[in-house]
Amino acid sequence: MRKCLFLRCQRDHAPAAFRSPSCGGRVDSVGQYELGRTDLDTYDAILVSMLADQHSLIDQTPRLEAFLDRGGTLVLNGHMAYPPVAGLRPFVPQTGRGTEALTIHRLADHPVFDGVDGADLTYRRGVAGFYGRGHNPAPDGAIALNGIGPDRDPLDWVWQRPAGGTVFMHGGLDVWAYAADPTSAARMAPQLVDWLTAA
Amino acid sequence: MRSILAVDGGTYFHHFAYSDPQVARHIRRRVHVRKLAEVTLADFDVVVLPCRLDPDLMAPLREPLLAYLGHGGTVVSLSAEGAEEFLPGVVWSPSEVNFWWWLDQTNDPGIRISRPHHPLFRFIGAADVVWHHHGVLVPPPGAVPLVEVEGKGALVYVDRVSTPGRLVVSTLDPVFHHGSNFMPAATRMLYGMMRWLAEGDLGDTLAPTVAPLDAVTRSRPEPAEPPARCCA
Numbered sequence: 001m002r003k004c005l006f007l008r009c010q011r012d013h014a015p016a017a018f019r020s021p022s023c024g025g026r027v028d029s030v031g032q033y034e035l036g037r038t039d040l041d042t043y044d045a046i047l048v049s050m051l052a053d054q055h056s057l058i059d060q061t062p063r064l065e066a067f068l069d070r071g072g073t074l075v076l077n078g079h080m081a082y083p084p085v086a087g088l089r090p091f092v093p094q095t096g097r098g099t100e101a102l103t104i105h106r107l108a109d110h111p112v113f114d115g116v117d118g119a120d121l122t123y124r125r126g127v128a129g130f131y132g133r134g135h136n137p138a139p140d141g142a143i144a145l146n147g148i149g150p151d152r153d154p155l156d157w158v159w160q161r162p163a164g165g166t167v168f169m170h171g172g173l174d175v176w177a178y179a180a181d182p183t184s185a186a187r188m189a190p191q192l193v194d195w196l197t198a199a
Numbered sequence: 200m201r202s203i204l205a206v207d208g209g210t211y212f213h214h215f216a217y218s219d220p221q222v223a224r225h226i227r228r229r230v231h232v233r234k235l236a237e238v239t240l241a242d243f244d245v246v247v248l249p250c251r252l253d254p255d256l257m258a259p260l261r262e263p264l265l266a267y268l269g270h271g272g273t274v275v276s277l278s279a280e281g282a283e284e285f286l287p288g289v290v291w292s293p294s295e296v297n298f299w300w301w302l303d304q305t306n307d308p309g310i311r312i313s314r315p316h317h318p319l320f321r322f323i324g325a326a327d328v329v330w331h332h333h334g335v336l337v338p339p340p341g342a343v344p345l346v347e348v349e350g351k352g353a354l355v356y357v358d359r360v361s362t363p364g365r366l367v368v369s370t371l372d373p374v375f376h377h378g379s380n381f382m383p384a385a386t387r388m389l390y391g392m393m394r395w396l397a398e399g400d401l402g403d404t405l406a407p408t409v410a411p412l413d414a415v416t417r418s419r420p421e422p423a424e425p426p427a428r429c430c431a
Contacts, residue, residue: 055209081214
């Protein structure tokens with residue numbers, strides 16, 4: 001079975017989404033500081049939360065890049081302060097104000113966002129801004145999936161690395177944080193795991 | 200000008216909050232939490248601990264922090280979750296995080312500045328402490344609540360009783376919100392608190408150093424909901 005590895009940011013950091021039947025035991029977890037001692041060969045994807053200690057994660061850049069070189073997928077959430085892989089750049093905050101600056105626009109279809117209404121990403125209980133408040137610039141060759149604001153800056157993108165592997169970027173609140181939402185946004189977490197573990 | 204040591208958990212929100220020039224100008228040194236054991240705390244007047252520090256990394260630092268407080272140091276913890284593992288006197292109870300309170304203008308979250316004459320509030324206004332919060336605190340007897348939720352508990356207090364130093368504990372988490380580029384009130388609170396710590400009167404004359412004789416044993420309030428994470 002193809003499996004994902006979620007990096008816990010604290011001892012009790014265990015998103016309910018990954019324990020749900022829809023994820024079917026396909027997500028293991030390990031403390032983020034244990035990454036260097038974890039055999040990554042059995043995993044197809046590594047999931048990194050917005051809460052990660054990014055400063056320490058860059059100590060693992062050689063292992064992460066080797067994991068990608070072997071064809072793995074790295075899922076990153078949050079604002080990039082210390083990009084863990086070459087080719088990624090730091091977060092750029094939204095400058096505009098108001099709902100228009102925070103509106104999410106679908107730019108390309110992707111299995112993670114199948115059936116996910118952009119309005120359910122823009123608004124949570126009528127409030128805009130949870131999903132993203134800026135973007136991590138996409139490398140050349142990346143496919144922008146969701147854009148933010150009037151310029152449709154790439155908030156979500158997927159990048160087939162020239163050296164191998166895939167980076168899936170969401171530059172905001174963890175996509176699995178929506179798993180219990182009573183909206184189509186709840187589809188993202190199981191669809192992410194399905195996509196990562198598809199044969 | 201006091202010298203401030205800012206502890207950094209390596210998260211993006213710690214980085215971006217501390218990098219803001221309005222915050223950075225008050226920080227003498229920024230140290231990653233995994234390097235904190237190598238720092239001589241006594242070299243600093245104030246140690247700032249932001250939200251979302253890993254208690255597993257902080258628990259081994261309990262003794263150095265107690266020693267620092269024991270010599271009169273000032274520790275500011277902008278989170279209570281897990282803080283009882285490395286700071287004295289912290290009794291905290293999680294509560295449901297209401298991200299939506301402001302949608303209904305008739306909904307008063309009940310957050311009040313309880314000591315408006317405390318010098319902290321020369322730097323922070325009443326509106327700067329009002330957003331959602333992550334649980335309530337029961338201050339030790341003699342500690343001074345600075346911000347409270349009416350009828351529920353404290354969101355910020357200063358404790359000069361538990362140690363010879365000053366311990367400020369907050370369940371408002373302005374570093375997360377300012378460093379995440381939202382919540383203007385959190386930005387104002389962080390700016391004000393850093394200025395207060397750097398150059399303000401710390402309010403010692405308003406905070407007793409011994410508990411009142413009639414102090415009763417505290418009990419931890421029953422949590423209404425499981426702990427809510429820091430907005431994620």
